[in-house]
Amino acid sequence: MIIRVHFYAMLRMTTGVSSVEVETDGPITMRQLIDLACQKTRPQLKGDLLEGPQIKKGTLLLVDGRNVLFLDGLDTMVQGDQVIAFFPPGGGG
Amino acid sequence: MQQYARHAQLFTKEQFVRIQQTRVLVAGAGGLGSTVLQLLTRYGFGEIHIYDDGILDPPDLNRQILYTRRDLGLPKADCAQKLLEAINPDVTIVAHAERLTGESVVPEVDMVVDCLDNFAGRLVLEALFFNRLIPIIHGGASAFFGQVTTLVPGKTPPLSEIYGRRNMEDMPGVPKDIYPPVVTAVASVQASEAVKLACGLTDSLLLNRIQIIDLLTNSFDVTEIR
Numbered sequence: 390m391i392i393r394v395h396f397y398a399m400l401r402m403t404t405g406v407s408s409v410e411v412e413t414d415g416p417i418t419m420r421q422l423i424d425l426a427c428q429k430t431r432p433q434l435k436g437d438l439l440e441g442p443q444i445k446k447g448t449l450l451l452v453d454g455r456n457v458l459f460l461d462g463l464d465t466m467v468q469g470d471q472v473i474a475f476f477p478p479g480g481g482g
Numbered sequence: 483m484q485q486y487a488r489h490a491q492l493f494t495k496e497q498f499v500r501i502q503q504t505r506v507l508v509a510g511a512g513g514l515g516s517t518v519l520q521l522l523t524r525y526g527f528g529e530i531h532i533y534d535d536g537i538l539d540p541p542d543l544n545r546q547i548l549y550t551r552r553d554l555g556l557p558k559a560d561c562a563q564k565l566l567e568a569i570n571p572d573v574t575i576v577a578h579a580e581r582l583t584g585e586s587v588v589p590e591v592d593m594v595v596d597c598l599d600n601f602a603g604r605l606v607l608e609a610l611f612f613n614r615l616i617p618i619i620h621g622g623a624s625a626f627f628g629q630v631t632t633l634v635p636g637k638t639p640p641l642s643e644i645y646g647r648r649n650m651e652d653m654p655g656v657p658k659d660i661y662p663p664v665v666t667a668v669a670s671v672q673a674s675e676a677v678k679l680a681c682g683l684t685d686s687l688l689l690n691r692i693q694i695i696d697l698l699t700n701s702f703d704v705t706e707i708r
Contacts, residue, residue: 395703395705397694397696397703397705398624398625398627398629398694398696399624399625399627401696401698401699402625402626402698407699407701446649446652446653446654447601447645447653447654449644449645449707451705451706451707453706454690454705454706454708455708456644456645456646458646458649459643459646472705472706474705476629476694478653478654478656479622479623479624479625479627479628479629479656480598480599480600480601480604480622480623480624480629480653480656481513481599481622481623481624481656481657481658481660482510482512482513482514482515482597482598482599482600482621482622482623
């Protein structure tokens with residue numbers, strides 16, 4: 390199964406790509422997806438998204454448009470037919 | 483009206499009348515607010531309320547296109563009002579040189595444009611307006627990037643159900659570095675959303691979708707958000 394992760398804003402700048410594909414044997418957790426996305430891009434991506442075991446404040450990890458905070462957090466299961474998007478915080482005026 | 487000759491024909495007469503009757507509150511008269519306020523005033527909205535408690539500082543001048551060096555040290559809301567009234571005296575412009583708080587007594591408006599620079603303030607907007615069934619057009623910008631989404635009670639969740647209320651309360655401030663053109667681009671999309679909302683063009687609004695503007699790679703993406 391191929392899961393595609395879309396990066397937006399500063400994450401696109403730091404990873405140098407707009408999306409990455411990871412291959413898995415089946416559904417995986419968001420935590421595992423982040424690890425795989427780090428391997429495909431840069432190890433520092435994890436620090437861009439997480440603060441220790443928590444999602445960084447203001448960072449949006451979206452599964453089909455829904456923030457995983459309102460699902461099962463980093464334990465949310467993801468699979469290939471879902472739209473996965475990562476946004477860093479950004480809301481200046 | 484001669485001033486509207488280049489855009490009035492884009493809409494039906496009824497839609498244009500609706501624009502002229504629409505009352506808008508613009509929260510924040512900084513980078514985003516400068517462009518939003520100018521566009522809505524030039525467009526011929528009926529009544530515009532400006533909320534900003536800030537004083538113009540030199541670093542503001544790289545992107546806050548309502549102001550000049552003559553305005554340094556002066557309240558932004560008052561300077562904005564003066565210029566906007568000169569641009570279009572047919573629009574009622576009301577300056578409120580104050581910060582919106584949970585206790586603010588706010589005017590009756592039809593929509594709010596969120597041009598704030600922090601998420602705690604956006605929670606205040608949500609309590610004052612979204613929870614009273616007033617739509618909010620959210621915009622934000624940082625570095626080369628920005629986003630816009632339109633929040634309509636009954637049709638979309640509020641921002642706190644997208645970001646998480648606790649996250650919004652303690653979200654760290656965004657870096658101050660900002661590419662001025664992205665501010666204007668984000669604000670232009672917000673102003674366009676305001677026009678479409680006023681006209682009732684609901685199907686073309688950014689409802690449950692977020693527009694992400696990236697001027698580093700020149701990409702304009704829209705993705706689902708709910």
